[in-house]
Amino acid sequence: MSAAPISARLAAATRDPQLLRAALALHQNRLAEAEPLLKNHLKADPFDVAAIRMLAELAARIGRTRDAETLLRRALELAPDFGAARVNLATVLYRSNRAAEALAELDRLVLESEEDDNPNLRAAVLNRLGEFEQALALYEDTLERRSDQPRVWMSYGHVLKTVGRLGEAVAAYRRATALQPGFGEAWWSLANLKTVRLDEADIAAMEQALAGKGNTPEDRFHLEFAAAKAWEDAGYPARAFASYSAANAHRRALIHYDAAETTGRVDRMIAGFTQRFARGPAGGCPAADPIFIVGLPRAGSTLVEQILASHSQVEAIAELPDIPELWSKLGGADGKGNPHERFAGLSADELRAIGEEYLRRVSPQRKTDRPLFIDKLPNNWLYVGFIRAILPNARIVDARRHPLSAGVANFRQHFARGQHFAYDLADLGHYYRDYVRLMDAFERVCPGAVYRVTYERMVDDSEGEIRALLDGLGLPFERDCLEFHKTERPVRTPSSEQVRSPIFRQGTENWQAYDQWLGPLREALGPALVAGDQP
Structure with missing residues (x-):
């Protein structure tokens, strides 16, 4: 050496x-x-x-x-x-x-x-840790010294959006697209502000960028997602769906996803928690701090989070990666072991230790002295049995949406990372079906351990559903929860602007404009479509 x-x-x-x-x-x-x-x-x-x-x-x-x-x-x-x-x-x-x-x-x-x-990376890390003012200050200092960096303008826009400074976020994203007209991710960031509508000039600029020869694959699918949103807002569903389909196909070509692998994981999870809880209480850490909100992305989880975060006892944190990581650790340091076998043999003390480790890991994210906090990682639905074993007093909320509505909402969304099932209608249908199957199996094993919120019912009877939600979680009613859109807090997800407005019905009906093209989704959903609550 x-x-x-x-x-x-x-x-x-x-x-x-x-x-x-x-x-x-x-x-x-x-x-x-x-x-x-x-x-x-x-x-x-x-x-x-x-x-x-x-x-x-x-x-x-x-x-x-x-x-x-x-x-x-x-x-x-x-x-x-x-x-x-x-x-x-x-x-x-x-x-x-x-x-x-x-x-x-x-x-x-x-x-x-x-x-x-590395101020840009540091700012991104601080943003992830919830230190938004420090992150903004770093971006502003960087842009003051060099204002010709489109990616920094976009990242600056992300933090501005998170803290609710929408007008400034729009300006930052537009500065990025002005500096680099073919910068697909900046265009998508602008379109992904769900309350912002792109106009004809924007569509023309994106089409010109798509016609160029220097596009990276990432620029192309981001531009296609953004153009689809613009066509949708303009009232052209056929053009919008064609652009969404192209965007999803191009994104799907760059990733690996096998729906059969997800089905196999669900089978093993169901078998594991069925066996585990058949033996009686598992043990675990008795802390009641966490509230887990699970389900598909774009199914109303951010709305439920915003409602609960308006309560004086509840702090919203983020979509935390810790539960999947703790599960993966059961497979050993090299990741080659079998977490399912390890889970089956864990003692009550070992389960307690894992629950305590989860609380230690998330502690830096907690910024207030409120006794309860929300972990809103949607994909935690796969781990509800694991959560119940390590944190038996944690509350779990299943945020559910009609399967066609949820499927289309995901197909219209590009995710910065993960959610690889979302880029194909058939994959989406199989994923939703597996999700419902696991949640139903868990309800049979641990009746009443999960409180379900249905998005369409929340829209139809907001006050009644909010009161029932609070009661189901053992929280006293507070009127601020009915006026959740007035609660000021950072929101990182694509629904950041929507939850700062009162509940609206349009979100339950968007899928209907694309109904004629949803054959693969309907076929893959099978019995999950029949069982789904009709809008």
Whole structure:
């Protein structure tokens, strides 16, 4: 292993023909070509930190986040002063929803260099941690020094949207599109402000960008999603659906998702919690702090969160990654073990320890002294049995929406990460069917452990449903919950502007404009469509 300074080691890497070919392949996204070049090089020189970092970048691009983290930590073990690798590690941690760890890596960089060379990443991390004013200040300082950075303008717009400064968010997004007219993600960020309507000039600008030859795949599908929303707002459902279909097809081509794998996971989860609770109470941590809101995205979970966050006893935090991560940890450090087998054998003390670990992990996110907090990660529906075992006194709310309405709402939405089931109508139908199947099975095993809120009923009888929700969760009625749209708080999800307005019926009816094209969704839903509450 070389003890040469990191600068000399990196300079040597730039003269290596094999690494140069790998770097070019990475730059051109020819990952299948880059991977064997890097692995062969590391067989010959396993201590080359430049090659290790490049292989970590490749792993991160194809979704092998754990491998990327392991490689970057190895590079930093070999070269603790390798600043670029530490930035990459902070980025991987941030994208893995481990913002506190990412901030610690960035702080270490500042200590070593005596300056912050990554203000944009730091601002994004602070935003994730709920430190919105600090994040805004960093973005504003960066843009004051260099105002020609479209991606920074977009990120600045994201935080402005989160804190409710809508007009300034719109201006920031438009500044980004003005600087880079083909910047698809900025156009989608603008369209994704559900209360903003794009006009004919915007449609023309996006179509011109789509006609250009320099679009990346990411720019293209973002532009198509944004154009679809514009056509929808203009009253052209056929054009809108065609654009949504193209956007989803292009996004689907870039990801791996197998509906059969989800069905298999649901089968194993049902078998696991059925066996676990057949033996009686599981044990777990007795704390009653958490309220979990689960279900599909775009099914009313942010509305339920806003209603509950208007109560004096409840703090809304975020969509937290901790429950899926704690479940994954049951598979061992390498992730190759079987969490289901491990779950079946956990003792009451072990379940209690996991529940306590969850509370420790989420503690930095809590900013008030309110006794209850909301974890609103929709995908936690898959883990309701696990939640019940480790936190038996936690409250769980199932936010449910009519299957066709929920399906179309997801098909019209691009998600920054995850939710890979949402980009194909048949996948959506199978996913909804599996979700209902698991929730029904859990109700049979633990009757009354989950309180269900139906979006359409909430629209039809808001006061009655809100009163019933509070009662179902053991909370005293407070009138502020009826006036939830007046509650000022940060909201990160696509519904951020909608929940700052009174409940409206349009959200229950949007799917009807696309009904003639929903055959694959209806077929995949099968009995879940028949059982669904009709709008």
